Amino acid sequence: MNPLNFFILLQVLDVATTMIVLALGGSENNPIVAHLMSLGPVGGLIVSKIFVIGVAAAGALLQKARGIRLANVVFCGVVAWNVSIIARLALVA
Numbered sequence: 577m578n579p580l581n582f583f584i585l586l587q588v589l590d591v592a593t594t595m596i597v598l599a600l601g602g603s604e605n606n607p608i609v610a611h612l613m614s615l616g617p618v619g620g621l622i623v624s625k626i627f628v629i630g631v632a633a634a635g636a637l638l639q640k641a642r643g644i645r646l647a648n649v650v651f652c653g654v655v656a657w658n659v660s661i662i663a664r665l666a667l668v669a
Contacts, residue, residue, distance in 0.1 A: 578641075579636070579641050579644040579645050579648060580632055580633065580636040580644055582648050583629070583632045583644055583647060583648055583651070584629060584632075586648060586651040586652065586654075586655060587625045587628065587629055587651070589655045590625070590651060590654055590655055590658065591621050591622070591625060593655055593658035593659060593662060594621060594658060595617065595618070595621070596658075596662050597658055597661050597662055597665065598617055600662065600665035600666065600669065601665060601669075602661055602665055604620075606624075608624070609621065609624045612624050632644055632647065
């Protein structure tokens with residue numbers, strides 16, 4: 577899988593896991609995304625993801641695969657963090 581496609585997959589997983597965290601009573605910790613969520617939880621997440629996917633697509637057009645790979649490592653961590661929060665919230669519930 578090319579780095580941009582994997583990046584997009586990670587964004588979908590981030591939205592899905594964030595929505596589960598929110599449904600379980602958690603909150604968004606990224607202050608920029610939290611501010612965008614004043615548009616609504618789904619709307620704010622989608623706006624933020626459109627922006628980051630646009631930046632990654634620009635990087636792909638400029639052949640900056642290394643930067644996209646680094647972002648993939650970071651977002652793997654974000655998704656893993658979300659999953660850990662889901663597990664903790666589920667244990668409390």
